[in-house]
Amino acid sequence: xxxxxxxxxxxxxxxxxxxxxxxxxxxxxxxxxxxxxxxxxxxxxxxxxxxxxxxxxxxxxxxxxxxxxxxxxxxxxxxxxxxxxxxxxxxxxxxxxxxxxxxxxxxxxxxxxxxxxxxxxxxxxxxxxxxxxxxxxxxxxxxxxxxxxxxxxxxxxxxxxxxxxxxxxxxxxxxxxxxxxxxxxxxxxxxxxxxxxxxxxxxxxxxxxxxxxxxxxxxxxxxxxxxxxxxxxxxxxxxxxxxxxxxxxxxxxxxxxxxxxxxxxxxxxxxxxxxxxxxxxxxxxxxxxxxxxxxxxxxxxxxxxxxxxxxxxxxxxxxxxxxxxxxxxxxxxxxxxxxxxxxxxxxxxxxxxxxxxxxxxxxxxxxxxxxxxxxxxxxxxxxxxxxxxxxxxxxxxxxxxxxxxxxxxxxxxxxxxxxxxxxxxxxxxxxxxxxxxxxxxxxxxxxxxxxxxxxxxxxxxxxxxxxxxxxxxxxxxxxxxxxxxxxxxxxxxxxxxxxxxxxxxxxxxxxxxxxxxxxxxxxxxxxxxxxxxxxxxxxxxxxxxxxxxxxxxxxxxxxxxxxxxxxxxxxxxxxxxxxxxxxxxxxxxxxxxxxxxxxxxxxxxxxxxxxxxxxxxxxxxxxxxxxxxxxxxxxxxxxxxxxxxxxxxxxxxxxxxxxxxxxxxxxxxxxxxx
DNA sequence: GGTGATATCTGGTCTGAATT
DNA sequence: AATTCAGACCAGATATCACC
Numbered sequence: 098x099x100x101x102x103x104x105x106x107x108x109x110x111x112x113x114x115x116x117x118x119x120x121x122x123x124x125x126x127x128x129x130x131x132x133x134x135x136x137x138x139x140x141x142x143x144x145x146x147x148x149x150x151x152x153x154x155x156x157x158x159x160x161x162x163x164x165x166x167x168x169x170x171x172x173x174x175x176x177x178x179x180x181x182x183x184x185x186x187x188x189x190x191x192x193x194x195x196x197x198x199x200x201x202x203x204x205x206x207x208x209x210x211x212x213x214x215x216x217x218x219x220x221x222x223x224x225x226x227x228x229x230x231x232x233x234x235x236x237x238x239x240x241x242x243x244x245x246x247x248x249x250x251x252x253x254x255x256x257x258x259x260x261x262x263x264x265x266x267x268x269x270x271x272x273x274x275x276x277x278x279x280x281x282x283x284x285x286x287x288x289x290x291x292x293x294x295x296x297x298x299x300x301x302x303x304x305x306x307x308x309x310x311x312x313x314x315x316x317x318x319x320x321x322x323x324x325x326x327x328x329x330x331x332x333x334x335x336x337x338x339x340x341x342x343x344x345x346x347x348x349x350x351x352x353x354x355x356x357x358x359x360x361x362x363x364x365x366x367x368x369x370x371x372x373x374x375x376x377x378x379x380x381x382x383x384x385x386x387x388x389x390x391x392x393x394x395x396x397x398x399x400x401x402x403x404x405x406x407x408x409x410x411x412x413x414x415x416x417x418x419x420x421x422x423x424x425x426x427x428x429x430x431x432x433x434x435x436x437x438x439x440x441x442x443x444x445x446x447x448x449x450x451x452x453x454x455x456x457x458x459x460x461x462x463x464x465x466x467x468x469x470x471x472x473x474x475x476x477x478x479x480x481x482x483x484x485x486x487x488x489x490x491x492x493x494x495x496x497x498x499x500x501x502x503x504x505x506x507x508x509x510x511x512x513x514x515x516x517x518x519x520x521x522x523x524x525x526x527x528x529x530x531x532x533x534x535x536x537x538x539x540x541x542x543x544x545x546x547x548x549x550x551x552x553x554x555x556x557x558x559x560x561x562x563x564x565x566x567x568x569x570x571x572x573x574x575x576x577x578x579x580x581x582x583x584x585x586x587x588x589x590x591x592x593x594x595x596x597x598x599x600x601x602x603x604x605x606x607x608x609x610x611x612x613x614x615x616x617x618x619x620x621x622x623x624x625x626x627x628x629x630x631x632x633x634x635x636x637x638x639x640x641x642x643x644x645x646x647x648x649x650x651x652x653x654x655x656x657x658x659x660x661x662x663x664x665x666x667x668x669x670x671x672x673x674x675x676x677x678x679x680x681x682x683x684x685x686x687x688x689x690x691x692x693x694x695x696x697x698x699x700x701x702x703x704x705x706x707x708x709x710x711x712x713x714x715x716x717x718x719x720x721x722x723x724x725x726x727x728x729x730x731x732x733x734x735x736x737x738x739x740x741x742x743x744x745x746x747x748x749x750x751x752x753x754x755x756x757x758x759x760x761x762x763x764x765x766x767x768x769x770x771x
Numbered sequence: 772g773g774t775g776a777t778a779t780c781t782g783g784t785c786t787g788a789a790t791t
Numbered sequence: 792a793a794t795t796c797a798g799a800c801c802a803g804a805t806a807t808c809a810c811c
Contacts, residue, residue, distance in 0.1 A: 136795070153782045158797075168796075169790080215790070 122150070123164055130161070133207040135168030137161070169215040182323060184212055185222040199223060226350045250449035251277050251440055255303070255311040257296065257325070264289065266378045267399070268406050271296055272414075273303060276315070277448055280436035281414035282307075286406045288478055297324040298475050301467040305460060309452040310337065315349045322350075332463070337453045374406060374501045382505040386512070396479045398508060400487045403478040405504040490514040 125148060129140050137157045144150040144157070161167070188206050199220050207213050254276035259269055269292070272284035283303055287295045304310060314329045316322045326348045333340065333347035340347075381387050388394045418436045439446050455463065477484060490511050499507060 137797090138795095155782055156780095159781090162797095217790075 122160065125150075126157075126160060126164055126166055127211070130166040130213070131208045131211055133204055133213060135213055167213065169213045169218075179323070181214055181218055182222050184210060184214065185219055186226065186323070189223065189226065249277070250451040251275055251443045252307070252309070252311045252450060252452035253277055254313045254315055255282060257300070257314065257316045257322075259292070259296075263374060263406065266375055266402075268403060270406075270410065271299060273299070275436075275440060278436050278439040278443075280418050280440040284410045284414050285476065286403050286410060287476060288403075293322070293324040294470060295475055296322060297328045298467060298470050300325055300328060301463055301470070304332070304455070304463050305467070307452060308460060309454040310347075312340075312451045312453065313345070313347060313349055317350065328466075333453070336455055336459050340453070374409065377501045377504070378402060380505065382509045384509060386509065387505075394512070396483050397487060397511060399478040400484060401491075401504055401508050401511065405499050405501055408499055409501055487511070 125144065126140070129143060134140055134143070137154045140157050140161075141152065141154055144152060184206060185202065188202050188209070199216065202223065203214065203216060203219050206219070252275065255273050256276050257271065257273045259271050261269060263270060263286070267289055268286050269289050270284060271287050271292075273282045274280060275282055283299060283306075285295075285299055287299075300314065310329075310332055314325070316325065329348040330342060330346075334342055387398065389398075418440075434446065439448065443450055474481065479487065491507075493514065494507065494510055496507055
């Protein structure tokens with residue numbers, strides 16, 4: 098590249114065409130893009146017909162690339178599957194009556210969001226999230242097909258849904274009811290942002306509470322439920338693989354009208370206290386002394402009102418669960434009893450308990466995932482420091498009853514106390530470096546969740562955290578996204594409970610860890626990144642074409658070299674090397690951390706080990722884990738030559754609970770294979 | 772000033788693969 | 792299976808620069 102342009106005016110033998118910098122040209126091309134037009138030759142015709150601009154197809158192609166107006170087939174399009182899904186869901190959310198079909202949605206996405214997606218992509222996502230709607234839109238199908246609910250047992254299905262009535266005052270509610278008995282299992286006032294994380298988190302809380310998984314979990318197809326989808330499927334496949342996910346999906350999306358257990362329950366909630374709560378909140382404190390822009394005021398009101406509403410909600414669910422339902426002979430499910438009665442005595446009402454139980458070790462893993470996601474801090478409306486101060490101040494008032502009717506009075510009483518207490522740190526807290534599932538909401542197989550392994554007793558334990566996601570979408574069988582987190586990735590993202598004054602947000606999922614999102618979005622992909630993508634694309638189409646795979650790992654690639662000339666060998670080696678380098682940047686990552694186990698007390702981290710290996714997508718998880726462990730072992734043994742190898746016999750030196758957990762999760766994953 | 776080297780512009784063709 | 796499209800590549804034209 099020269100430092101200057103030798104032909105700045107772009108003059109050549111051809112007639113001059115507008116520059117790509119011309120705002121009018123950009124505007125026109127963008128307009129065509131939003132029409133969903135992706136054919137350059139058609140754009141050429143339109144340009145001439147409407148604007149008298151004459152340009153070649155190649156020029157138009159270049160302009161569109163420069164302006165990032167990418168068609169559905171563009172290899173430059175950096176959207177991940179998950180992002181595409183979000184785009185489609187966002188559009189579906191805007192059509193609550195479900196009247197828009199595939200074509201309309203495609204047009205809308207191009208027009209409203211300026212993104213061109215392939216028809217197949219959109220179709221797949223729509224079918225996954227709202228298959229019923231296709232039937233409903235069929236010509237002649239004007240009526241919602243309702244079938245009477247005929248539940249077989251408690252925990253057969255948990256239904257989750259969000260309630261937006263209190264959303265306008267900043268307190269949305271997420272609730273889960275047991276489908277068969279309509280018993281409220283959980284109802285939480287949650288901070289309105291980070292809905293996706295919180296919903297997944299609350300699901301895990303319920304799993305811990307009932308010590309098991311429901312047979313199915315159903316939600317409507319809101320865009321915030323994709324993480325939940327991933328979690329539910331992953332847990333089911335890992336802990337209860339005998340229940341085939343294809344035959345009986347662990348998570349099903351239902352249209353709101355079909356998700357009747359929960360939808361019906363909202364009505365009572367709204368009548369009982371939802372409307373009143375909004376009215377009371379909007380009244381504000383009696384003195385009118387509320388300044389939302391003051392951080393103390395806003396945090397305190399958030400803290401107090403979330404507490405108030407949660408109390409009210411708890412009271413409501415408790416009351417509803419205890420209330421007797423009227424007898425209904427038409428109803429297949431339980432009636433004429435309270436929800437609690439039906440829930441705890443299912444056998445009396447022709448129901449069975451369909452809970453898929455989890456043992457203590459499995460629950461420990463669930464607990465760990467829950468902590469990874471951010472712990473209870475996810476649900477907090479104020480920082481831990483603030484909450485602590487607020488709680489002390491609140492206790493000092495000796496309030497006997499906190500209701501929506503006296504909340505603002507208590508707010509006024511609290512406020513002066515607050516200024517007497519030591520100053521509150523107005524800063525965000527970086528909590529445990531969390532790892533959320535990269536929940537590809539599409540048809541994914543989550544093969545392996547959290548695996549741990551220790552290589553040496555003595556004083557050291559090695560812990561792995563794997564997040565493997567394998568896309569099975571449309572039978573392509575490609576390892577599409579696999580994320581681990583590297584705790585050592587950047588000093589700023591060290592797991593800690595320390596305060597980070599400049600932390601812009603609380604990293605609760607892997608997507609929020611610094612550097613991970615661009616990595617996933619392939620924003621750092623260079624020209625070499627293309628090689629990697631093309632490899633996968635080739636792989637993706639292979640099953641369909643009945644050809645042998647073209648995307649190989651390094652070893653496979655090198656095996657083919659023997660018949661090539663030396664020059665070709667070098668080229669191929671370089672290519673393999675580039676692919677490997679790219680994988681380090683954009684591919685599979687596995688984090689490994691060494692932990693020291695003292696005689697007593699908590700484990701402490703001493704040093705991270707990083708290993709990288711390229712696997713062909715056909716590699717079984719079991720083998721991949723074995724290889725990785727072997728690779729870690731060497732540097733470890735070099736570093737700690739006197740460490741003993743771990744055997745079944747010498748494990749008794751370790752703390753029993755740690756041992757149990759590590760050993761169990763390790764054997765579980767290794768024995769599962771693919 | 773003439774010349775060659777080089778960069779960049781546009782238009783065109785070709786190929787493999789995605790999409791219909 | 793047919794169609795459509797993106798991207799790679801090539802060619803011709805032009806502008807600029809360094810050098811003689």
